[in-house]
Amino acid sequence: MKTASILAAAAALSAPALGQYNTGHGKKLVTSKALQKLINLDDLLAGSQKLQDFADANGGNRAFGGAGHNATVDWLYKELKKTGYYNVEKQPFVELFSAATVGFTAAGESYAAAYMTYGPSGSVEQTPLVKVANIGCTAEDYPAEVKDKVALISRGECPFAQKATLAKAAGAVGAVIYNNIPGALAGTLGAVGNYAPTVGVVQETGNALIAALEAGEVLVDLSVDTIEQNRTTYNVIAETKGGDHNNVLVLGGHSDSVFQGPGINDDGSGTIGVFAVAKALTKFNVKNAVRFAFWSAEEFGKLGSFHYLKTLNGSISGSAAEVSKIRAYLNFDMIASPNYVLGIYDGDGNAFNFSGPAGSETIERDFEEFYENKGLPHVPSLFSMRSDYAAFLENGIPSGGLFTGAEELKTEEEAQLFGGEAGVALDANYHQKGDDINNLAHDAYLLNTQSIANSVAKYAVDFKGIPRPNATLRKRSADSVRYLARFDHGSSHNHAAPCGNTQRVSV
Numbered sequence: 001m002k003t004a005s006i007l008a009a010a011a012a013l014s015a016p017a018l019g020q021y022n023t024g025h026g027k028k029l030v031t032s033k034a035l036q037k038l039i040n041l042d043d044l045l046a047g048s049q050k051l052q053d054f055a056d057a058n059g060g061n062r063a064f065g066g067a068g069h070n071a072t073v074d075w076l077y078k079e080l081k082k083t084g085y086y087n088v089e090k091q092p093f094v095e096l097f098s099a100a101t102v103g104f105t106a107a108g109e110s111y112a113a114a115y116m117t118y119g120p121s122g123s124v125e126q127t128p129l130v131k132v133a134n135i136g137c138t139a140e141d142y143p144a145e146v147k148d149k150v151a152l153i154s155r156g157e158c159p160f161a162q163k164a165t166l167a168k169a170a171g172a173v174g175a176v177i178y179n180n181i182p183g184a185l186a187g188t189l190g191a192v193g194n195y196a197p198t199v200g201v202v203q204e205t206g207n208a209l210i211a212a213l214e215a216g217e218v219l220v221d222l223s224v225d226t227i228e229q230n231r232t233t234y235n236v237i238a239e240t241k242g243g244d245h246n247n248v249l250v251l252g253g254h255s256d257s258v259f260q261g262p263g264i265n266d267d268g269s270g271t272i273g274v275f276a277v278a279k280a281l282t283k284f285n286v287k288n289a290v291r292f293a294f295w296s297a298e299e300f301g302k303l304g305s306f307h308y309l310k311t312l313n314g315s316i317s318g319s320a321a322e323v324s325k326i327r328a329y330l331n332f333d334m335i336a337s338p339n340y341v342l343g344i345y346d347g348d349g350n351a352f353n354f355s356g357p358a359g360s361e362t363i364e365r366d367f368e369e370f371y372e373n374k375g376l377p378h379v380p381s382l383f384s385m386r387s388d389y390a391a392f393l394e395n396g397i398p399s400g401g402l403f404t405g406a407e408e409l410k411t412e413e414e415a416q417l418f419g420g421e422a423g424v425a426l427d428a429n430y431h432q433k434g435d436d437i438n439n440l441a442h443d444a445y446l447l448n449t450q451s452i453a454n455s456v457a458k459y460a461v462d463f464k465g466i467p468r469p470n471a472t473l474r475k476r477s478a479d480s481v482r483y484l485a486r487f488d489h490g491s492s493h494n495h496a497a498p499c500g501n502t503q504r505v506s507v
């Protein structure tokens, strides 16, 4: 299927801006068609531009609890409140934020280097680099000459934190840890400690530095500019005033970005898609209550969504009363990836042998039908537990959602199905500065937001095919999700790694 025909299918449903609709009294019960009609690309892009502006005005990011993210949260809150249609809440919580700007040059050449989370600030210039012996897991590996110099250390065997601690103990003023396997090195020191300023580099950089050291002295500039703060941040939760509050559809995406960039696809696209549907829904009546959630601190380990479920009465350890009212959860984390696939979470487990709680198969099937009715392709997407649905799966709540892809490369088969470029990342700007207003596939953005509208309209009227789990059933499916989540699903499948910092490694 060519991209162009997807766009045509989506455009056929696009419509005048929201304001042109008569809001009158006596609202009608929502229908899929009517709700989808209110979704249009101009509104979506205007929303994305808002988020871009918030980032631009505040250091280029919307990382949780910073000014760019605060502006995002306040805007969502204000806009939803203004409709009068929702009860809107800002739910506060506090988490430790840690990020840094890093710079690394060796022998005059600049190399990409990654911050190791929880590492301290520090800056040295024209300082000799010294390779430590073996893999730097014992004090003996650090030669006396590393004092006041920058230690070059291989990844392997012991935690990064141990290497960064030993480097500091040996008097090193910085540590550069290079990967011992191909691929990026996104590392964490695990907790605050007594470390030398530490960065991670890829294996090729490590090899280049070793070769340069064999040829003679190598002088490096290394700077780590760390921010470490306990930050107060907010989930924004908006629930329809109308509808049955004992039978609630919850849907959401995360409102924060990574520190490295503005996060306009991840997850500005999910944020604005969900927000656009929330605005459109105000023109209708619902039978079941609908709760829109904008989670904070997803990029630090899905902190907002887990906090939310912990505080609801009845997470598994509690009375189950509040959790039991949630009949389904829909997650939208990246819905407009520039080289997209149309991914639907594998609720029935038939693609990845990892299913959601009973009812998740209906949610998956309902999404599939939306695309199939337009003659459009779709692919299953693994519940990798790397986005906010994880908290819902762990509470036994039937879940589903859409995902257009992150750093994984597009396969030939996917290129044939969806157009775009095989061998190129589904989102080449994933978690980077380039995830900006130009990093959106407009056709996928519109289509997937219409798809959100379709599911919201359906479940706002009827949870047909999605059983109401009793406490026993809910606990059983939560236990089985937790059990299965221990196994690594990531390596052998595509679409296994959306966002969330959980993939940061500590060894």
Ligand SMILES: *[C@@H]1O[C@H](CO)[C@@H](O)[C@H](O)[C@H]1NC(C)=O
Residues within 6 Å of the ligand: 065, 066, 067, 070, 232, 233
């Ligand atoms: C963001 O909001 C939090 C909570 O209200 C506040 O404590 C913090 O100072 C704000 N940060 C900035 C940079 O404005």
Ligand SMILES: *[C@@H]1O[C@H](CO)[C@@H](O)[C@H](O)[C@H]1NC(C)=O
Residues within 6 Å of the ligand: 096, 228, 229, 230
């Ligand atoms: C954050 O809060 C924790 C717990 O109160 C405290 O131990 C820690 O020192 C604080 N960290 C920073 C950077 O303020």
Ligand SMILES: *[C@@H]1O[C@H](CO)[C@@H](O)[C@H](O)[C@H]1NC(C)=O
Residues within 6 Å of the ligand: 311, 312, 313, 322
């Ligand atoms: C949870 O239960 C407690 C005690 O019954 C009650 O005070 C509180 O309001 C409940 N919270 C929610 C979110 O329902």
Ligand SMILES: *[C@@H]1O[C@H](CO)[C@@H](O)[C@H](O)[C@H]1NC(C)=O
Residues within 6 Å of the ligand: 353, 484
């Ligand atoms: C699917 O997962 C179950 C564990 O839930 C396992 O027992 C079974 O062998 C798996 N099947 C396949 C085909 O991998």
Ligand SMILES: *[C@@H]1O[C@H](CO)[C@@H](O)[C@H](O)[C@H]1NC(C)=O
Residues within 6 Å of the ligand: 470, 471, 472, 473
């Ligand atoms: C919960 O549902 C399951 C499956 O339908 C059933 O076997 C079980 O008896 C139910 N438990 C309670 C406490 O109603």
Ligand SMILES: [Zn+2]
Residues within 6 Å of the ligand: 254, 266, 267, 298, 333, 334, 387, 498, 499, 500
């Ligand atoms: Zn994300």
